[in-house]
Amino acid sequence: MELLARDVTLLWIVLLRCLLLARTEEEVLMNTKMETSDLKWTTHSLGKPEWDEISGLDEENNSVRTYQICQSDGTVSHWLRSKLISRRAASQVYVELRFTMIECSSRSTPHRSCKETFNLYYYQSDTDDATESHPAWMENPYTKVDTVAADYLLRKGGERKFNVKTLRLGPLSKKGFYLAFQAQGACMALLSVRVFFKKCPVLVRSLSVFPETVPHALVQEAQGHCVANGNYKGDAPKMFCGEDGQWVGQLSTSCACQPGYESSDGDLRCKACPAGHFKSSMGPGVCAPCPQSSSAAEAGAAYCSCRLGFYRSPTDTPDMPCTRPPSAPRNIIPDVNDTSVTLEWSDPVDSGGRSDLSYAVECTLCPPPGASGGPPCGPCGDSVSYRPSQRGLVLRRATVWGLLPHTTYTFTVHALNGVSQYNSKGLASDSVNITTGRHVPVVVTGIRKSLTSESSATLQWPVPAQTHYNILEYQLRYCEKDRLPEEQSCRYKESDSNMVVLSDLRRATLYEVQVRARTMAGFSNFSRAYSFRTLPNEDDSSSPLLVTGVLIAVGMLLLITVISIAALCIRRQNRLKDPELNDKNGQYLMGQGVKVYIDPFTYEDPNEAVREFAKEIDVSFVKIEEVIGAGEFGEVCRGRLKIPGKKENYVAIKTLKGGYTDKQRRDFLAEASIMGQFQHPNIIHLEGIITSSCPVMIITEFMENGALDSFLRLNDGQFTPIQLVGMLRGIASGMKYLSEMSYVHRDLAARNILVNSNLVCKVSDFGLSRFLQENSSDPTYTSSLGGKIPIRWTAPEAIAFRKFTSASDVWSYGIVMWEVMSFGERPYWDMSNQDVINAIEQDYRLPPPPDCPTHLHQLMLDCWQKERTARPRFSAIVSALDKLIRNPASLKITAQEGAGLSHPLLDQRPPLPPSSCGSVGEWLRAIKMERYEENFLQAGFTSTELLDHVTTEDLLRMGITLAGHQKKILSSIQALRIQSKSPGSVHF
Incomplete structure (x- = not known):
């Protein structure tokens, strides 16, 4: 029953919070239903009849004052003006009209100019200066609000219904305003007029308090404060008040309860910790009972005080129990050996409740009994040494050396812990007296x-x-x-x-x-x-000899250096003359010590390449936790790798699905043979392979943020240009390493770059890569006929002639740069592959992404040079990016501001306008914003025709707060407006 009651209480708290958030308040400026005497409004007419003020009964049979008129001539205007209405704090107000209207066909004397509408106007003024002739009875100087039509008309024998219309007028800038009603041929009764404005009520939510707020715009920002005994880190809490008097948007706050207080009533207040409880830090935690041997006498305690005789050390946290000093050590047993003594003792009975117990030994020397005039008792001095030490002893044993022979000493053993310093009674200790032996070692002389x-x-x-x-x-x-x-x-x-x-x-x-x-x-x-x-x-006669020795040593060192350099040059020359002296297996470039990639497909037995470059891992060391994707050969999983003697790490695991052929197994393991040859911080690291059991697995390091393209789309607009350049620099560094190993990737794209939790980008997916042909000044790889080529990322010569080089990888890197700076946009958008090929052949290039720095787009254009020899090498790209990182101000010059680009650009592709799509959902999917489909539909934007006037405030009210997403949506809607003014399509 108690649990049920608690659940019901929590449910009511949640419902109350929802009601508070949705509730709106109205402040009434005028309500004729509340008037008990004549209204005495001003009327004006050029003839009869006029507006008549009469008493009547409302729907609840209460007496009210109303105005009515029934015209026989619709060519004459009959005006009715209210008294001055103070607007108070409102910038816009609402007018609620209750009226009845007689149907023209039901009137006894119908006429051609009969109307079933009337007009509403208002006039602003800082003073109550209206007269029977001022302001003039015409539309100007009045401001027209609307022509009001009746939804329900009174007819003979029909049901008596009244109309209710609510109209908004504004903006208001003066102290007050008059309402004016104009009838031109209507037969009606104005039953009541209520003028009010809406305001957002006081809101308490998430430990934040927002005051009553009157909106002066579509969305009014309101600054709040934390509840009593709460505080915030950073900016003050912020919320938005909508024009309809409702709080909208997501609450921006970091309010939390202060130490000694915990959140209560569904984050509506901070409640003091009860006596005997504490909360030591500011934040979302709850009050906890006082630790052992401590107490809190009053409510709202941030810590619990230790009871008498108990203490905390400076390193103890408030949630640790209070402790006390230890009792004295017991049973000191001395073992005297002439002028040395070994002391052993037992642990104290009480350690004080702590685990940091240690010991210290103190040696005291007193004069022999009966001696007079000598020094008093004091420390033994520096002549005595202690093994292993005098203080900080953990073991219950110490040896003291260097004592005087036939002398009585007092040794005191102190027991210490972290709170011994607070013991007013002194250190807990025990003492023992010993007398040394008579034998004395002979003193050393003659140094x-x-x-x-x-x-x-x-x-x-x-x-x-x-x-x-x-x-x-x-x-x-x-x-x-x-x-x-x-x-x-x-x-x-x-x-x-x-x-x-x-x-x-x-x-x-x-x-x-x-x-x-x-x-x-x-x-x-x-x-x-x-x-x-x-x-x-x-005076030292050995100085000349020393100088002579130094000179001889320097001369010998120079002679050895010259001989070594000569031998190295001769060896290098012989290697150049004799190719047989070169490294036969091609592992290292001649004379440079640079490792060269070896194509595993050149081995007669591909399994030999696997054994040479990939380490076999025992299957018991790997634990698969979950499937995170699917590859060409099987599933991709996340798991843990725990090799004995090493730290356990998260890893990615590629598995080979069952029923594979020998060729599929070779192709699957070929990627491991390739990865195993690379060791670079920006290349995915191979941990090893599992081939001795099923399924066959490739184990690599785990990259928490996955593929770069999807990661950027998920975080659109959330990274600064310097962060994006840092990512690009990492990718370029990895490609520089591969190119120096004479290795071509062939499939460099953002989807094949993986990102870890520190935003480090690493090149992966070596399925399309091949070794460069040797013995050529421009090594290339010719792919097999009909092989798949990623057209949007591939250089023109690689598409046309299937010639792949490091220069074609540079072209692909330029496309990756464009992907990164556009936050994962698809290169060339929705163009077909053939359209992309044709555009590139006509020297068109991708335009700069929004807000792209000029220097970065120029670097992209350099990567897209038609002649591959004109493209920069990866070493030059790394240097260029390093220069930009060292000079962040250069990244503030955007491509739109730059001038003089040396290459023709592909015309800026306008954002897809909503009118080109059949529905709001289809449009959002086309601009990759489908996550907000529900937001638009709930806000009432159910068709593309309603999107023309969407503003930033509307997006905030719908909960779309990311600046990059707002920009993409609004630019697409802007394209719709441009299209409506100048029909046609954009071509390149």
Whole structure:
């Protein structure tokens, strides 16, 4: 029952929101039905009868004041004028008339000039200055509203019906206006007159409030604000008020409830979080109960305060529970070994509810009992070292070295976590006292320098005699002495022998060095300090020898370089003379190291090409999730590829349908043999193939946004010119890579370019591509007779002679540029293939798309040069696009503004006018805007004849908000207007 009640409540909220959105308000300026005394309007007539004011009963039997007249002569005008009506905030008003009209044939004395209509006028004025003679009783200075005809006429014995007419008048610009009624031969009664204007009521929607708005245009923009305890990011909320007093269009808002408040009543208000709940961020989230060990005493809390004794660290988020410091570590067990000690301990009983527990060891040295005049207890100092470290210990173990012999120390182990700093009682710790052994390692003496350079020094010292333990290692401490005390820094280095090389020294710097030894009993004290200075040093006699050595080394290096260059030149010359020395398999261009594409169809066994260029993948590594399309050989799916040891990735999977022939299998895998040879960020990447199971599959990287042409059509007008140029630059870079591999694509088109989520474009679909003929200054590929050729994208020489080169790919790239800049428009529109061939032969070229930068269209024209040798190479195209990207201002010059184009252009194809189509739906499909068919029909545009006066405001009211789509629709309608003024068709 509770669920049912909640569902009913939600349903009522939704219905209420719909009613609020559709409701309109009217403000009445005058209503004669509400008058209780005489109206005393002004009448004017050149004869009898006149308008008579009488009392009558309305349809509800209420007493009302009416005017009536019954003329016998229709050649005389009889005027009736109201008092001044204040227009208030309205710029246009509505007049509702209730009247009755007697049928001419039913009148007792019918006459030839009898009429069943009357005229309505209005006159604007800033003051109530009308008199019986001013303004003049004629159409000018009055403004005519309409000739009002009766829908229902009174006749003898007929039903008594009254007429209701609502007329709009305006625009109004002065403070008030008069209404005037003119009768010329009518027999009628004016039962009531109601004057009002419409306004959009106060609207609360999506946490936004819009004030009462009076429209002053077809669509009036209204600025709103967020509801109480709400706020917005970016622009203030915006809505549109229609002239009919209804809110129209989509709500533009980013209002959201502030921290401590959540949306309620169907996004109509922001409600405070109840006590014990919180909401930490601004946005659509809901209030949540306070985390453990925290509370919120008042409503509207943005966070919950920690209870006494509990805390949050600076890195904790508000939705994390409050925690406390840990208790002390337990059971410290020391293991003393002469002058070193190993400490082990157990975890605290209470970790404080956190997982970031760590430990720190503190060493304290106190004077022996009974000593006087010595230093008080204090830290052990730098002579003590800790393994693995003194602080931040995760394991419950630490070793302390370098203690003094036969000395008592106190070791304290602290347990720490992220909130220990807030503990007013201090750190949780436990302590233990130990006394070191009696054996002391012998101190190192006699340090001397054996070799010094600008950045290094070699130091040696004699091995000290030991009586108890063998020396395990030496530790050397070296410090710079030329710096200020606060800038000095010491470094340490260990050595297994009595010699060490310091290689990270500064030039001409004085250093101080000390050495100590470590045995099983621990570290000894450091030796006395020894000082030395790095080179240059005027007193160092080794400087001349060093300079001489450097000169000899430089000379040897130059000699080796000359010999290597000579050997390389001789080898290159021999390779040019002897073709047998060239790379036999053609994998690399001679002397350049550039990889060359190998046609898999040149292999005697095509399976060998597959094995060489495509990696076999275990079918268990692939998981198919959904079918996203169909290819020539089978289905195309989206799935996941998880190779052990590598990150799981989304992939596209092409499958070979069952019942295939050996030839179909070879042709299917040939594309994998081609793709496997390419490695470039703008070429689709082959992950591998599956041939050991059914179905046979080709696995490639997954491109989230699909084919470029459909992606652009879906996002018409949504990308800037610099973004489009970036896409074109990526395609050109991929084609430059292919051309440098002596590879011709033959089917370059926007449908064969794939786009990923970062708008990176990659060339794909290598089904029509072939290897270029070798041993030719202009390598070409001749397709088999009767092969399919994409006429709209193909160069003229490739159509006529079936000669394909990288230059013919450049022609196709120009068409791709046009597709991109027109957001996926079909090249040459609805022209037939033969019309396209004829137009190109007559030197016609595609015109610039709307708002196309001049430099881009000129680059298209360069790609469409008739002579293929005159077309730019892909390397030049990439350079040209890079220059445009570096100079964005050049993209602001559109092709329509540019002048002096060197090639004749195909006449601008006018947008398809609606009149050339049988219905609104057919017209929208022709201009690729069929998604809006329902919008037009619901707005009342059911035939193409009604589209002549559609404006931008009408499109906004229909929910068509994309600027590119608005432009395409309005330009098509504009073509209809031009066609109606100057009939005829446009030809090229």
